[in-house]
Structure formats: structure tokens, C-alpha cells
Amino acid sequence: MVRAALTPTRRIGQAPSRYATLVPAITVVAAALLAALPIISMTGWYPDFGYLVFIGWRLLRADPWPAWWAAPLGFVNDLFTGYPLGFSVALWSATMLALDLIDRRTMWRDYRTEWVLAAVLIAIDQWLQWRIAKLVDAAPPLSQMAPPLVISICVFPLFAWLISRIDAWRLGR
Amino acid sequence: MATARPGWSRRAQYGLFFSFIAVIAGIVVGLILLTLSLVAPETFQRVRGVALDVTSPITGGLSEVAATAEGLFSGAGNYWDAASQNAELKRERQAMLRRMVEAKAIFQENRQLKATLELREHARTTVAVGRVVGSSFNSPRRFAILSAGSSDGVKVGMPVRSPDGLIGRIIDAGSIASRVLLVSDRANIVPARLLRNGIPVIAQGRGDGTIDVRPLEVGRNPFKRGDIIITSGTGGLYPPLVPIGRVVKLDDDGAVALPLADPANTSFAIVEPAFEPTAVAADAATAATDKP
Numbered sequence: 001m002v003r004a005a006l007t008p009t010r011r012i013g014q015a016p017s018r019y020a021t022l023v024p025a026i027t028v029v030a031a032a033l034l035a036a037l038p039i040i041s042m043t044g045w046y047p048d049f050g051y052l053v054f055i056g057w058r059l060l061r062a063d064p065w066p067a068w069w070a071a072p073l074g075f076v077n078d079l080f081t082g083y084p085l086g087f088s089v090a091l092w093s094a095t096m097l098a099l100d101l102i103d104r105r106t107m108w109r110d111y112r113t114e115w116v117l118a119a120v121l122i123a124i125d126q127w128l129q130w131r132i133a134k135l136v137d138a139a140p141p142l143s144q145m146a147p148p149l150v151i152s153i154c155v156f157p158l159f160a161w162l163i164s165r166i167d168a169w170r171l172g173r
Numbered sequence: 174m175a176t177a178r179p180g181w182s183r184r185a186q187y188g189l190f191f192s193f194i195a196v197i198a199g200i201v202v203g204l205i206l207l208t209l210s211l212v213a214p215e216t217f218q219r220v221r222g223v224a225l226d227v228t229s230p231i232t233g234g235l236s237e238v239a240a241t242a243e244g245l246f247s248g249a250g251n252y253w254d255a256a257s258q259n260a261e262l263k264r265e266r267q268a269m270l271r272r273m274v275e276a277k278a279i280f281q282e283n284r285q286l287k288a289t290l291e292l293r294e295h296a297r298t299t300v301a302v303g304r305v306v307g308s309s310f311n312s313p314r315r316f317a318i319l320s321a322g323s324s325d326g327v328k329v330g331m332p333v334r335s336p337d338g339l340i341g342r343i344i345d346a347g348s349i350a351s352r353v354l355l356v357s358d359r360a361n362i363v364p365a366r367l368l369r370n371g372i373p374v375i376a377q378g379r380g381d382g383t384i385d386v387r388p389l390e391v392g393r394n395p396f397k398r399g400d401i402i403i404t405s406g407t408g409g410l411y412p413p414l415v416p417i418g419r420v421v422k423l424d425d426d427g428a429v430a431l432p433l434a435d436p437a438n439t440s441f442a443i444v445e446p447a448f449e450p451t452a453v454a455a456d457a458a459t460a461a462t463d464k465p
Binding site: 033039045048082135 | 192193195197199200203204206207208209210214217221224228229231232233235236239305306307308311313314315316317345352357358359360382436437
């Protein structure tokens, strides 16, 4: 027993991945690319994958990427998903700012508060999408936005878990 | 950027300050881009086209795989119960043949009548044929990705249809892929009429895959369940006589219709030139002058 506990779990020579600083941004771009999947849905209930991964990283760590990267990452998401250009650029930058301000206020965080925080951010994302669709007279009734919101919130823990695995891998833990 | 107080180091303090400035700049740039893309959507057509081309190999390739897998399953399903299916198909074929003879007679009569009226026949030309390979499945808007682009002659504004009915119109064109505004999107308003009695109606998407149809004249609700809605050709963008949808539900002053061309099940989509480009151009010109 003691011997087992003393055996190091780390393999010798295991170190952070060479691209550890780039991995979070790459996963966000990959998630944005999920919009290219050949899914033909007439309801639009799938989550905004790019944003889920984005807030997943930001809630896990304070500095997954330099703060200004939010804008180009959002631009990539806008291009691949077909949102009006600039939507994710502004929203993702604002998210970075908002979460930094929240980080200064909060004394402690646990898993449930993070989920609530993520749920609020996802709700803001969905509502803004609806609001912008309304600007061009293309908004469905607000009640139609409820199913995608619930789906996104329920799916978030899965993304958070995946991101924590990727984080452990990139840091060589 | 998250550290509240980076200590006494000037360098760290400046770094924190500049990263705040950078994020605020990001928000401002995003808002400017957003305003531009809402007010003048044509500004970013080139960039959007390039993005479509970049993702189109992924979308196209994966949809090929999905179609093959689906084909294997449905193919196996067809062998099941083949004998009774065969009998049913034979029966249907007989009925269709009878209908076809009728239709041919009507077609001939129609041609003679048109000749006497000396109506100018519009030649239906096909610009390109593509497949619907993707959609905006994470947005309240209803777009589809088409595997044909400007290298095939596709231009923004062209109507897209399938053999079953109207799909929508092109709003972004890359060189090998393009984005289609589906008839089920709220922003897509199609001048239409009822096939049964020719009453002019307006078809507008509802954003959830169905279409809202309303009569142009307020009064009695002219719809019945099962009615077919077809395009009227008014406005000059969509060609006339293309089926749009079938009425499935009535409400107080209109009805809800299901699109006849389901983008998920159409094998190929046909891009056609705008029905009467001069009319569309005139409309656009008046719209531009109306706008202050």
C-alpha cells in the first residue's frame, strides 16, 4: 500500500505540451468549426459550440489566452457560424471583461456557481442573438428560444469536463 | 488580466491596464462590425464567401459519409418487404401513367391557348445544381449551405429550388459554396397564391421550419387544410408556379404551411437566375432611394 502510494503517477519526461499556450484557442476554433457539420436542422436548437468552449476555458482558468484574443476568436466564430459579423467579437470581448470584474468580487467559487454563471452567459448569448434577429425583422417568438437555451445549459457540464481533460493533457498532468 | 492588484511592479500594472484597453477596443470594434453587417450586409460578402469556401470541404466530405451511411440503412430497409412494395409501386405506376396522359393533353391545350394569346414564354434556365450540405443549426435564423458557388455562376439574390418546391434564395456566395436564406426564415417573404383558386397570399417563414401564409385581402380566411401554396412571380425574384408549401394548420387570419421542399431530404437543389432581373433591380433602386 505504502509502496503504491509512493510510486509517482507521473511518467518521467512528461512535460507540458509544446503548444500548451495555443491549445485553448485551438479548441475554441475547432468548436466554432463544428458549425460546418452536415447537420440540416429546421429548428436551430443546437448550442453555440464556440461560445460554450470559450466560457468553459475562461471559467476554468483566468488566463487561457491573452484577453485581446477574444476578438479574433469571436471573428472566426462569426465567419463559420454565419452570425452577423461582429456579434461574437463584441460578445466574447465583453464576456472577458465581465468575468474579470466578477473574479474581483467573488471570494470563492464552486462547481454550482460556475454552472449558474455559465447559464447566465449562455442566456445572454441567446437573447442577443434573438435581439439581433429582431433588428432585421427575422426573430421568432421569444418562447422559441427556450429549447436551445435549456439544451445549451444542460450540455455545458459536458463541455466543462472535456475542457478540464484537455487542460490536464496540455499541462502534462 | 485577472489579478486584482498585480503588486508594486509598474510593468505589471501597465500590462493589466493595457489588456483592459485591448478588451474594450475589442468590444468597440465588434460593435462597429456588427452595425456595418446589419446596415450594409454587402460589405463583408467577400470575407463570408472565403469562410464558406474554407469550411465547404469539411461539410461536403462529411455529408458524403452521412449520405452513404444513411443509404446503407435505407437500402437494407427497401429489401425488407420487397414483394408487397413492388406490387404497390406497379399499382402507383398505372395510376401515374393515366394521369400523365391527361397532363399531356392539358399541356398541348395550354400551348395552343398561349399561342393564341401570344404570351411571351420565359425560358427556364438553370445556373447551377448543388446539394444542400449544411444549415444554421445553432441560430434563430434559417440558412442552408449549398455546394455550388460563384465559380458555377451563382450570384447573390438568385432563387434556389428543388424538384419538390422552393428552397429559398442565395445571400452569400463563395466560389465553391453559398449560403441560402430558406423560405422558413422570418426575413424571407415570398409573394404567393393558392393553387386551388389563385387567391394572392403572402408567405413568410416562422423560423422553426414552417411557413406563415396570410391572404393579401383581409376578410374571410381562404385557406383549407391540405391547400398547396405556389409562388406568384410578383416582384420578379422568384419564378411563378413553384410550389412552396402545404397548409397544415389554420389560425384566425391565416394558416401555417409546411415547406414542400424539405432541405434535409432534397437530393439536389437548382439555382435559377432571378425571374425578371430588371424588376428586381428597379425594386432595389427604389428601396435605395427610399432609405435616407
